[in-house]
Amino acid sequence: MRRIALSAFILVLAITFFSRLLYLQVLDDEVSYGFLDDIAIDSKYHYPERGYVYDRNGKLMVSNAPAYDIMVIPRNVTKVDTLELCKLLDITREEFDNRMNKAIRYSPKLPSVIVQQLSKKEYAGIQEKMRKFPGFYVQKRMLRDYQTTSGANVLGYISEVNDWETKNKKGYQQGELIGRSGVEKVYEDDLRGKKGVNFIQKDIYNRVIGPYKNGRYDTLPVQGRDLTITIDETLESYGEQLMVNKRGGIVAIDPKSGEILALVSAPYYDPDLLVGRKRSKNYTKLYNDSIAKPLFDRGLLAEYPPGSPFKLINGLIALEEGVIDQNTKVTCYHGYHYGRNRFMACHCPSGTVNNLKNGITRSCNAYFANAYRKTIEKYPTAAEGMQVWSDHVKSFGLGDYLHNDLATGRKGKIPDSATYNRMYGKHRWFATNSISNSIGQGEILTTPIQLANVAAIIANRGHYYTPHIIKEINNQPITDENFTKPKYTSIAAEHYDAIIEGMFEVYNSNIGTARGARIAGINIGGKTGTAENFTVIDGKRYQLKDHSIFIAFAPIEDPQIAVAVFVENGYWGSTYAAPIASLMIEKYIHGEISRTDLEKRMLNSSLEDEYNKYLNPEGLTDKDE
Template sequence: MRKAVLPTVIIVTTIILIARIFYLQVIDDTLKLKSENNAIKKVFEFPERGYIYDRNGKLLVANQPSYDIMVIPKEIKEIDTLEFCQLLNISKEFFIKKIEKAIVYSPRLPSVFLAQLNKREYAAFQEKERKFEGFYTQKRALRDYQVDYGANIFGFITQVNEGIIKKQPYYNSGDLIGRQGVEQEYEETLRGVKGVKYLLRDKHNKIIGPYKEGQFDTIAKQGNDLTLTIDAELQKYGTELMINKRGGIVAIEPKTGEILALVSAPTYDPALLVGRQRSKNYTALYYDSIAKPLYDRGLQAEYPPGSPFKIVTGLIGLQEEVIDEKTTFYCNHGFNFGRFMKCHCGLHTLQLNNGIYKSCNSYFGNVYKRTIEKYKDSYYSVDNWNKHVKSFGLGQFLGTDMPTGRKGLVPDSKLYKRVYNGATIRSSYIISNSIGQGEVLTTPIQLANMMAVVANKGYYYTPHIVKNIKGQKLDKRFTTKNQSTIDAKYFDPVIKGLEDVYNNGTASGLRVDGLRICGKTGTAENKIRVSGKTYQLKDHSIFVAFAPAEDPKIAIAVFIENGYWGSRWAGPIATLMIEKYINGEITRTDLETRMLNGSLQEEYRKIESIIYQRNEAYIKTQDSIKQIEIKKLDAKKEEEEN
């Protein structure tokens, strides 16, 4: 029996090995394709990315043909390098660098040698392609922008890097991927699916036909089209109004949360980031640290909200029942709480209505004081106030379908416990929050969403920029109602006050005949700190609004950096955007002319001068310190030697 064990083991092992070899060689052909078989060439067919349309069906982003020169380092034979470089208008150093990079990636696998050739460059190379073994051309589609605005919305297309390839096996060297905007957020939807062809080569490396008669080949599947919520005409108009200004415009449809316009200024033509000059142009945009054209101010810029925040202060006061719409406070040119919070009301006794349209600091300072002092535990009061404010979408990421954004700041008890070492908070310590100064920070999209809550009398839908995806359902988070903590009954008196801002108040010079607009002006203090020194600059101009008052179709926030007071720049721009969207034409041509021709470049030059001068002085100071240290070291060394 023991003599039979060894032969049995050998026989069984042999049978298993033969069966496995038979399976691998005869039954399972897929493993052959996964190996780097020199007889098989794997060629990818790249699909067109999905098209992008505006809410009215206007084509915004299409595709155009482009060609990449691919290289397989191991297959490069003796070629005329000089002729190759002259043909493509590149240097020998560039040639060597790209080949070395391709070898590092893989000597056997193809990688991009030169990307995004146009038709003329491709035709010139194709004529002589046979002379350069190891190189071949590959067709793909690049973006073709039908408009010269909306770059912050679209994003751009760029080549994948090694980090992306390691994390996402779908991509290979030279593949394109969306960056920023909807191109990044909806990459998997837009990119489609690559097709693959397996070609058989003979011993001379010549293609002799499809492998296995093409049974493993797959067809490229075009990406799905996107329909954006953006109104292209409104977006274009907002972009024009923001020329020579810095800031953001965000417009939302209150009943759906659909973003109608998302303007960031300054901006750039999206076509700059297409073609062989893309890298050069991107570098120039990226290193513009003053104007920051790649910085989406509508989503990322955090500013004190200023007087528009008084809307929330008033609503919380009503909800907490520390005031009603007839409660009065006296204003003596401002609010005195140890310090003086100045306003422009003069000597008046104010109720909620004229407190809103006169934008009275004294009125809303008193409302906030009562709100914080309602409960004995001041930290509980702060958290209770924080809860109300955040229910408007402030102080948090809204969850939009854009890949960027900031959450702003709504202070809570944790913050103040650190600041005041756990001591009792007096309302006077934090009273600046009442008028949107203090510690409160918001982004323009949050302010637009805040106005959507007011327009809807207590709720909002998460703002989003994609209206429809061909073949897919919209994420349910964009169709789920978010309820604020304020009862619907408290919104009517506030809305009346906001309409009276146009009728009797700070925006009375912006009225549009036949159009009932509810709005609020705002001015936010503006300082910068450069090289350890603080500079007071011109205030930011803010305006929030919605219209028509009886059936709101648009809620908007406009923020203009260094724009003085709210009714000077932000107010007119908001009014024009509203009239353009609702009526389709402009009757306030006086405002339009002033905004289209107006410029704040002089203010921005002052800032640039401060930054430049302070940085130059800082550099000189550091150089002087360095020279002193060198002299000290030299003196010490000389002393030691002596």
């Protein structure tokens, strides 16, 4: 029995020892050894390289470059010529004192940053002189090195952790860097890697003896994981060029997978602006630009009325509810009259008779107002009809976050019966009170990524994959079902072909609203949109130029790309958004542009004069009521 008991004791002891060792060397990100309280032992950290970021085609977008921090361990500082050190580091005495006090408050025995992110040239000028300042040393680290000037909103940026993060985020110490936005933020745990540490034994005279315990507790840094993202860098860069001197967003998605091919926000900025010692100054400048808002990701955050592209959803709902079919005809008298002297004008010649296909091709307000009204009035009360309609719309991913892997986003707005009960009171409203919803105005708001997803849904005849930015982690494809499992709308697949026929004619018919942007050799299905645009300046409501909107997918017979384009104050959908969408499609599918005249016009066009009206409201249409 004693032999069994002894064996069991040894086994338990071995398991305990192994578990503790595993925790210290593998699981515990922070050094938590008690011997660090010994003033004769110092620790020196070795920061890993962050993982690299590649585009979908293997093109390197983000790597690393060395930089150097001046570190201090406060308890080791003795007899330092402060004025000489400040001169060497090019900082004021006040800055030095503030940073030293902060370091002491953080920890007298742990290293803190005094001056961060010196360049190679700056480091070369001071490295030999640092031996004169006990307690101070140079810490090499790796900063982001961008191999592209595009995709700043996608890639994001990193910066030093703040006081709250050092206290509340496991594994982070003062001076370390953390992802703040974009891919850097969402995939911080993968990109960050794991820092290594060396423990150094000193004698009573503070002289280095050698590694503590012969390096038993030392660890090596582990590089972060490499990411392959879904973005096509060439397409992303091209989209940014097309949006120069314009504001808005372009989102392109692969309908077959939900992979985001381009996520353009305009105006854009070079990601290199937010690297190194210049980061803080540049960030402040970008942040304070309250007019152009370059840090505001319009593809994910801007909520616009969707305009006429929303007619496609209303057509699908009306087909599903059986209140129209593809042959249903409506006579348009240059728009739709409703209520008491209310009118929604469109461009159909008075007396035009449209079926569903022509209603899409001409973007007929009367056709879709009738379809919407029939949908609501199919049910005993407007509230019941509205709730059915709202549930259908939400099945397209509208009015809610898409639950993607992007760092930011907004859910837009889709009204329901409760919305109008609040506005008008129960049983006191009818279909005509919400008729603007029929043409994508009213109480509806969507983001560009949501409308790109709608285009993908139509391309897929009723289903979509959650739009996402990650493709591979360390060359391993993603398997998350949130991204690989299709989501289905409430509209039967059989109804989509009639909508797609109309979308095809938008580009190819002589009456199509985007006929001027057609591309030979590619069958595109699209829909133009023009959304009204208002602003309030000094308490007055002004009408600005309409937003130009377009959604499309191509090729119709085998969809490879779905795209949404929003150009703020861009006039008609056919003026800017449709041409830009067609160029993006051709660039992705063919790799080169055949309509160089169209490309030149889009590259050289500017809306800056229109945007300047925000600064000077003279000449704007006063809509103050």
